[in-house]
Amino acid sequence: MAPPPDHCPTLVLNADFRPLSYFPLSLWSWQEAVKAVFLDRVNIISEYDRVVRSPTFEIKLPSVISLKEFIPATRRPAFTRFNVFLRDRFTCQYCGHHFPTQELTFDHVIPRSRGGRTTWDNVVTSCSACNLAKGNWLPHSCGMIPLSPPFQPSAYQLQENGRAFPPNFLHESWRDFLYWDTELDPM
Numbered sequence: 315m316a317p318p319p320d321h322c323p324t325l326v327l328n329a330d331f332r333p334l335s336y337f338p339l340s341l342w343s344w345q346e347a348v349k350a351v352f353l354d355r356v357n358i359i360s361e362y363d364r365v366v367r368s369p370t371f372e373i374k375l376p377s378v379i380s381l382k383e384f385i386p387a388t389r390r391p392a393f394t395r396f397n398v399f400l401r402d403r404f405t406c407q408y409c410g411h412h413f414p415t416q417e418l419t420f421d422h423v424i425p426r427s428r429g430g431r432t433t434w435d436n437v438v439t440s441c442s443a444c445n446l447a448k449g450n451w452l453p454h455s456c457g458m459i460p461l462s463p464p465f466q467p468s469a470y471q472l473q474e475n476g477r478a479f480p481p482n483f484l485h486e487s488w489r490d491f492l493y494w495d496t497e498l499d500p501m
Contacts, residue, residue, distance in 0.1 A: 316363050316365075317362070317364060319344045319364060319366055319375060320343075322362045322364050322377070323341040323342065323343065323344070324342045324344065324347035324375070324376050324379055325339070325341060325378045325485070325488045326342050326347075326356075326379055326380075326381070327340075327359065327378065327379065327380040327381065327491055328380070328381055328385055329381050329383060329385075330384060331380055331491060332491075334381075334385065335476065338476075339492075342379075344375050344376075347376045348366070348373060348376070350379065351373070351376060354382070355382055356379040356382060357382060358379055359380055360376070361374040361375060362375040362376075362377045362485075362487075377487040377488070387470070388469050391467060391469050391472050393433070393434055395420060397467075398434075398438070399415060399418055399420075400475050400476060401434075401471070401472060401475065402438060402439035403475055403478065404418065406439060406441040408421075408438075408441075408444035408447075408458050408460065408461070409441060409443070410461055411441060417441065417442070418441060419442055420438065421438055421439075421445045421448060422436055422437060423437070423438060424436055425449075427450045428450065433466075434464060434465060435464050435465060435466065436464060438460045477492075
């Protein structure tokens with residue numbers, strides 16, 4: 315039995331057959347994918363067994379599509395909480411433990427109360443316990459120095475970090491397009 319349409323996301327590849335992004339993985343709903351097919355903006359690379367119908371048309375739901383026009387990656391990623399977590403690989407920069415996103419916060423290395431700014435170069439990923447322990451102290455004053463100094467990552471660095479965190483759902487048809495640089499098993 316075919317899955318319901320809402321369980322059939324479409325992997326979106328750029329015109330060079332690389333995913334638009336790894337984390338979050340570039341996925342479109344089945345409705346967006348079908349609309350893009352009708353508007354002739356994409357090529358269908360692979361399909362699900364699931365068919366959707368209208369009174370005059372039927373189409374297999376696309377599982378992998380590629381854009382017809384190449385979209386260059388942004389050079390400077392947006393400064394967001396999530397991108398800070400991704401830069402730091404979802405790891406508290408004080409205790410070194412890995413945490414799920416909802417258990418993370420960010421810390422100003424130089425506290426705002428001491429003139430620190432909310433910028434790539436002054437914010438690190440922190441767990442709540444470490445953030446509370448550091449408070450508004452300077453790193454050397456409290457002995458809490460980040461494991462990695464904060465920096466502004468490139469879009470490429472964030473994409474590479476994202477590849478280490480596979481999504482919860484991976485359709486079989488996507489595998490050839492996600493991890494092409496892994497070593498292949500000899501036949």
